């Protein structure tokens with residue numbers, strides 16, 4: 225793969241597809257509920273026609289679950305992960321979301337640097353507790369984190 229300049233990478237809504245599932249699966253991220261979660265919006269980062277990154281948002285009335293964040297290995301370390309997170313946060317805020325939650329087993333320090341703080345699972349809003357990621361697909365050892373919209 226030729227490594228594209230990040231400035232040429234465009235982020236836009238994307239439907240579930242084999243390329244997307246492959247990218248997530250290659251990062252050991254859950255894929256089983258990609259087609260069944262009604263609340264899930266997916267955004268892809270494209271270099272020409274190639275999907276090089278993805279982020280997902282499960283949208284609920286006042287909170288969202290950020291999930292499925294992955295960047296193709298060849299493009300890592302250039303700020304694309306950061307762009308995807310910011311893109312998802314802006315989408316969430318534009319839809320009235322006050323707090324963005326996420327679950328992670330491996331990237332807590334990545335999100336800490338982007339304004340997320342560790343949250344207590346038992347304090348999570350009902351909408352987040354009801355997600356398949358919270359209740360089953362992410363291991364119980366995964367860390368719940370939250371970022372509240374700046375007021």
Ligand SMILES: CC(C)(COP(=O)(O)OP(=O)(O)OC[C@H]1O[C@@H](n2cnc3c(N)ncnc32)[C@H](O)[C@@H]1OP(=O)(O)O)[C@@H](O)C(=O)NCCC(=O)NCCS
Pocket residue numbers: 251253293294295296299300301302303304305306307327328329330331332333334
């Ligand atoms: C996590 C991920 C999306 C970051 O994408 P990226 O485009 O490389 O991220 P950025 O370029 O915005 O940031 C790079 C920085 O994050 C750090 N970083 C990358 N992965 C990290 C992790 N798992 N934990 C902590 N820091 C991490 C890098 O070391 C780098 O640090 P530096 O800026 O001090 O050099 C990418 O590594 C990835 O797809 N990983 C596999 C899937 C994954 O773990 N997703 C998150 C699950 S919740």
